Amino acid sequence: MTTSKSDMDQLAQQIRDWAAQLGFQQAGISALDLDQQHIQHLDRWLDDGFHGDMEYMATRRDLRAEPQTLVPGATRIISLRMDYLVGDTQPVKLLKEPDKAYLSRYALGRDYHKLIRKRLQKLADQITAAASALQTEHQYRVFVDSAPVLERAYANQSGLGWIGKNTMLLNRTAGSWFFIAELFTDLPLPIDPPEQKNHCGSCTACLDICPTDAFTNPYQLDARRCISYLTIESKAPIPVELRSKMGNRIFGCDDCQLICPWNRFAKTTSETDFSPRHQLDNIKLIQLFEWNKQQFLKNTEGSPIRRAGYQSWLRNIAVALGNLLASNASEQDKQQAIDALKGRQNCDSELVREHIEWALQQYNQPSKTASGLGESQ
Ligand code: B12
Ligand code: SF4
Incomplete structure (x- = not known):
């Protein structure tokens, strides 16, 4: 059965609600076509050899540039973000204590790949059940840092933030301390407007x-x-x-x-697993x-x-x-x-x-x- 626009609008709203219940702070929907600037940037980065020994970045370049080949039939990507910053860990103080170890804040607790993947699967199951109620099949795949997907580019295109000078995806109300994940789907969901503005201004603190x-x-x-x-x-x-x-x-x-x-606007995570x-x-x-x-x-x-x-x-x-x-x-x-x-x-x-x-x-x-x-x- 073909789905109506209002069915898809309603489902998109449900997806946001389900994502929030599953611990994601935000979800945005984009088409699969990438702004060519992202691909040009990737190609230049590879040509310059900036990927070093990360051979998978070069060998799987085409899948990154042509995501249709990664999930045939997919027409939309739902990008999600999940905050991971744990409160009270005093990172800057720690960097000044040479006898102590500094580990990235994302790596202090449970592996996010495992945690997020499970949540994505639950979200996919909920979407599949909703599609089934509309007598529609649902083809999908879920990814979190696990496939040749330009995750920041899609997150940007689905309105989750802009790409900063430090190459991080930044969000006006959440900073950058979050992971990004995706659900590729063949459902014709409504597309969100991209984040078109870059809010870095003249600041170069990260570069310096x-x-x-x-x-x-x-x-x-x-x-x-x-x-x-x-x-x-x-x-x-x-x-x-x-x-x-x-x-x-x-x-x-x-x-x-x-x-x-x-x-300064980053929120601390409520995930005890982190x-x-x-x-x-x-x-x-x-x-x-x-x-x-x-x-x-x-x-x-x-x-x-x-x-x-x-x-x-x-x-x-x-x-x-x-x-x-x-x-x-x-x-x-x-x-x-x-x-x-x-x-x-x-x-x-x-x-x-x-x-x-x-x-x-x-x-x-x-x-x-x-x-x-x-x-x-
Ligand atoms: C390879 C990789 C790395 C490499 C290379 C990083 C890099 N900047 O490319 C290394 C090991 C260094 C790394 C480090 C980190 N990483 Co990493 N990494 C990745 C991975 C697997 C691929 C990134 C990639 O495609 N690089 C290729 C280059 C070309 O991409 P890029 O510089 O980001 O440029 C893109 C855009 O920025 C855009 N672009 C850049 N400038 C402009 C300008 C304009 C005008 C436009 C339109 C586009 C554009 O074009 C490119 C294509 O989209 C992703 C997961 C994924 N599958 O995407 C995680 C990922 C990017 N990493 C992540 C994290 C958390 C980190 C670290 C913070 C971990 C840590 N604490 O040590 C650091 C941060 C370092 C940094 N400043 O980027 C998160 C970022 C979350 C976020 N909020 O942005 C990701 C998304 C993983 C995830 N699923 O959450 N990482
Ligand atoms: S780009 Fe520089 S400041 Fe950023 S994570 Fe890498 S080494 Fe650290």
């Missing part, structure tokens, strides 16, 4: 604060210099010239969000460096930290311990760091051993560069 100068220009991020890439995606040695700039950031980085004035596990919001580097592989696997079960893998985990903490040794931390903290590093000096991994050697050489070296929001270290 980046500890590793990863922005080549506004809206241009060379991922190879981004601490998020270096600590999570890359399995290679961290370039020596960037190590001292990383401070105590051992898993991802948030400086370009922490500094953004729009994040609450910090294993005191990851206030823990000493040496405690994390002590985890053996079994502990790492056990403590990161259902957490996004698993993605880095144990060797990268140790590599990242070794760099942060090296930065502690070059900081104004107490002599006691430094001696504990040296003991911890020496304790792993003969470990199996050449990658980790090399980072440990580098770290030990930093003892009382003058701090070479300022490092973003941890600058006064």
Whole structure:
């Protein structure tokens, strides 16, 4: 049966209500056609090699540019956003404490992929039931950071926010501390107006604060210099010239969000599953460096930290311990760091051993560069 416009208008409103009940803060609907500027931007980014070792960004370029091939028959994308910022974690203070570990705020609790996917599936089931009541079939697929989809581009086109100079999707009432997810559907739902205005103005705070100068220009991020890439995606040695700039950031980085004035309007999450596990919001580097592989696997079960893998985990903490040794931390903290590093000096991994050697050489070296929001270290 063909659906009427009023059926679809009503269903779109129901989708917003269901999404809110499922813990999403906002939902917007767009068509599949992408503004060519997004594709041009992606192509330039790939041509410049800014994706580094993230080969999946290059090999699946065509699926990103032509989403019709990803979900044949789909005509609409419902983009959703979910806040993840946990209250009272004092991120800026933590960045100035060289003996503590800084982990991206998104990674403190349960893996968002799992949580959001379940919610998306529930939303899809509700839509399918509503379509069935209208004697209509419903073909759909759900994604959260799990497929070659230009998520920020669609979120922008469905009115959820604008793309900021730091390349984050920003929202006037929520800042940028949220995840984005999508439901591709073949239902002819009404389309929402895109966010056409960019509200960054002349502000360049995010570009200026980046500890590793990863922005080549506004809206241009060379991922190879981004601490998020270096600590999570890359399995290679961290370039020596960037190590001292990383401070105590051992898993991802948030400086370009922490500094953004729009994040004054960010809301904290009410998802208890995003609450910090294993005191990851206030823990000493040496405690994390002590985890053996079994502990790492056990403590990161259902957490996004698993993605880095144990060797990268140790590599990242070794760099942060090296930065502690070059900081104004107490002599006691430094001696504990040296003991911890020496304790792993003969470990199996050449990658980790090399980072440990580098770290030990930093003892009382003058701090070479300022490092973003941890600058006064
Ligand atoms: C690869 C990737 C990374 C890479 C590269 C980041 C990047 N900027 O590209 C690395 C590992 C560095 C990374 C880091 C982070 N990521 Co990431 N990442 C992705 C992923 C998988 C793909 C992004 C992508 O397509 N990059 C390609 C380049 C070309 O895209 P882009 O720079 O964003 O440019 C696009 C638009 O901005 C647009 N554009 C840019 N300028 C302009 C100008 C105009 C006029 C127009 C029209 C368009 C336009 O064109 C491009 C195509 O749309 C997405 C999930 C997904 N499937 O989309 C998550 C995603 C972007 N990441 C996310 C997060 C949370 C992060 C981190 C905050 C994690 C952390 N704390 O460490 C950091 C933030 C760093 C940053 N400033 O971007 C969220 C962002 C949520 C949000 N509010 O924006 C996403 C959407 C995951 C999710 N589902 O929630 N990430
Ligand atoms: S501030 Fe941090 S997250 Fe943002 S681009 Fe620079 S290194 Fe990456």
